[in-house]
Amino acid sequence: MKEGPIPPIAKKESYTHTMHGDQREDDYFWMRKRDDSAVIGYLEKENAYYDKMTSHTDQLKKDLFEEMKSRIKEDDASVPYKYNGYWYITRYEKGKDYPIYTRKKDSLTAEEEILFDGNEMAKGQSYFNITGISISPDNSMASFGIDTVGRRKYTLQVKNLKNNEILPTKIALTTGGSTWANDNKTLFYTRKDEQTLRSNKIYKHRLGEDPEKDQLVFEEKDETFNTYVYKTKSRKYLVIGTSSTLTTEYQILDADQPQGDFNMFHPRERGLEYSIDHYKDAFYILTNKDDAVNFKVMTTPVNATTADNWKDLVPHRDKVLVEDMEIFKDYYVLSERINGLLKIRVRSWDDKEDFYIPFDNETYTAYTSTNVEFDTSIVRYRYTSLTTPASVIDFNMKTQEKEVKKEQEVLDPNFDKENYISKRVWAPARDGKMIPISLVYKKGIMLDGTNPLLQYAYGSYGYTVNPGFSSTRLTLLDRGFVFALAHIRGGEYLGREWYEDGKLLKKKNTFTDFIDCSKHLIDLKYTSPEHMYAVGGSAGGLLVGAVVNMAPELYNGVIAAVPFVDVVSTMLDDSIPLTTGEYDEWGNPNDKEYYDYMKSYSPYDNVSAISYPNMLVTTGYHDSQVQYWEPAKWVAKLRELKTDDNIILFHTNMDAGHSGASGRFESLKETAKDYAFLLDLEGITK
Known part of the structure; x- marks a missing residue:
């Protein structure tokens, strides 16, 4: 890609953050003004610049989209599962974006009953998501949540499945999920805080009653915790759960007695994590109790649930x-x-x-x-x-x-899984640890350093990205790309300690692991810096942002999707969704030790006058998890300070949130944009 049009230059307004006697200059702080005309104007200029800079790949984007779409069976359906006398099936129709939720009574040969047609419900909406479908025990009602913005603020509704009518009741600002008591009339659900979107209150709703009069059953007042409600698989108990990064707590109620009071299972203890399920006269507990770092299974009688009664069923193993x-x-x-x-x-x-x-x-x-x-x-x-x-x-x-x-x-007559090679290699990290990398590429390519390679990782919250098949990824593999999934610290691929070694004051291990994996793949001749690419989203976008500050010379291009890059400012702002609940992941910067450590790696705070790789940065204007202004500010600062002639492209989906476009085909268009960016850098035109 060659520079053509002049990139947008964001205005600068002096603003100083002061904390612990330290001052951070933030000339782009003004971008936080949601719906401000200057902010909208800047985002629109960036989108226009993206359109101009990539116009020569418009046909390529279309071709890639059609190629990826052609591999998908459009009239697909899930494998039916049986629950409470009905077979449930989710299916898609050809040419349509959204799922159709159906069921059949007793037998798969019975007449189909359409519960929800997402395509009909999505008409007139630029974004649509239905979630949390919950069927009442007598199979007559279905509760569900709808989001038409992408900010994960779901409106809870109920449908009468006997007459196919949606009840007039609408309950705003929920998680979308809900749980029925066994009386078929009482519904428990979770509401969110209006500003922070923290799930903090459990309510009880009776069908036919005014939701304004719904009873508050439980409020989680600790801002580092979220709350939720569900029913055990045995259908015997309703459960209210609360959790933070390190601690959980549960309360239980007989599902036949929804007017009763929830009883504490075991009160929270910092660092004690547990989850519960019920069977006959006992509860079964998956827990880290007694320093069981990798968790164990314990059991306790239903009438004696506190931890002093728990007994090992499956002991801890290192x-x-x-x-x-x-x-x-x-x-x-x-x-x-x-x-x-x-x-x-x-x-x-x-x-x-x-x-x-x-x-x-x-x-x-x-x-x-x-x-x-x-x-x-x-x-x-x-x-x-x-x-x-x-x-x-x-x-x-x-x-x-x-x-x-x-x-x-995979609707591609040329696809044969035997034509691809997958393997696992181990990269030496700078501190002596060995980092696993899952690789896949097409048979026949020469491992001589000339192959383009796309490296992906996440590395936060203990979330493990498992190696799985992707039909869209074939678009890259068939054009000579190697795909590498780096199982870096911060996830739990090698156990709980793998996570503990990549969080809080050890967070930099996540970034250096990724860099050391890249170096190892280059040493093994899978690729070279001229053909190495990195991609990450959300906390993985933080990863990419930190990596390009620390080792930009290793990558020809990077893609950062909805990147969490302004770490210090976000973690100091407890009005932003998710912030307070994440102190146990990143640290609380109100503590100077954590503040200094965060500042040392925060991508936005560490942009400097160096040469950066080519970059594509994407975000959603309605993102509730990583606010749009984080990547917007980051791109503006990169444009200001970088010393190279490489390009930075920034695109904001003005209709979407953290997960991007809704609909299976609209999201493919976003993937096509990413792939076109990579292929263009490689000089691959079709």
Whole structure:
């Protein structure tokens, strides 16, 4: 790409942040004025500049979009699952963006009942998302949440499934999810704080009554916690949960007694994390109690739930991270992570059976899927790898036989998974740790340093990005790209300690791990700095932003999507959504030690007069998680200080939030923009 049109130059207005005696100059602080004409004007100029600078790739974008779209089965449907006498199916129709939610009574041959048609509901909306569909125990009502802005402020509504009418009740500012009591009349739901969007209040609504008179059941007053409500799989208990990064707490109520009071399961203790499920006369607890860093399973009687009554069922193991537990009538199923790889372990309650479902790949993902039925011998799980399309598999725990219910179809006559290679390599980090990297590329390419390589990672909140198949990624692989997924610290790929080693005052390990992975891939001749690219979104955008300050010479181009780049300012502003709940992840900058450490890596605060890679930065104007002004300010400062002739492109979706455009095809257009940016830098025109 060559410079042509003059890039927008943002005005500068002097503003000084003062904290701990330290002053930070912020000439672009004015961009925080949402809906201000000057702010809108600047964003529109950036969008116009993006359009001009990429106009020569307009046809390429269209072609890439059509190519990726052509691989998708447009009239697709989910694998049906049975719940409370009905088979539930989500399907798509050809040419339409949104899902259609349906069910069939008793048998899959029964007449289809359409619960919600997202395409009809989305008409006239530039953004649309339906979430939290919850069916009443007698199957007659469905609650659901709607967001038409992208800011995750859902309006809760109820549909009468007998007459197909939506009730007039509308409850604003909710999470979209809700839970029915067993009386089919009482609905529990979570509301958000108007300003911070923190989920902080649980309400009880009775059908037919004025929602203005809904009863406040619980309020979470600690600003570092969020709250939520759900029902146990046994359908016996309603549960109010509260959680922060490091601590959880639950309250329980008999689902047959919605007018009763919730009772504390075990009061919060800082650093104690636990989750609960119910079976017969006991609760089962996945917890880090007793310094169980990688978690263990404990059990306690239903009438004695405090932690002094908990007993080990599955003891803690140093090398095995227990991620999840599914309870069935005759079995329980554990999702365990061993040396980075996911294992599904099946155990019978009588201890006569204990085995792992076998998998035979070097790098793959397997996890339990939709398992809403309790009295069944079938556990449903999903399996995928970087070369294998996702499969939905039913595994019979009694016979140990499996049935592939569905494998993702790739509508490309030239696609053959045998034409691609996936492997795992280990990169030495500067402190001696070994960082796993999952790789995929097309057979036949020469590993001589000339291949373009796209490296991705996330590395925050203990969230592990697992290696999985992507039909859109074939667009890059078929054009010679190598794709690398770096399992850096900050995630839990190698256990809980892997996360602990990449947060708070160890956060920089996340960034240096990514850089050291890049260097290792260059040393192995998978690519070279002239052909190396990095991509990350949200906290992964912070990763990319830190990396280009620390090692810009390693990358020809980077993509930062909805990037969290103004770390210090955001974490000091407790009016912004998510801030207070994240002190345990990033630290509280009101403490000078954390302030100084954050400032030392915050991408916005560390932009300097150096040469940066080519950059594409994207955001959503209605983003509630990373406010649009963070990338806007960052781009303006980069334009001001960078010393190179490389380009910076910045695009704001004025109709979307953190997750980008709604609709399966609109989101593909955003992917096509990203890919066109990379291909153009490589001189690939078609």
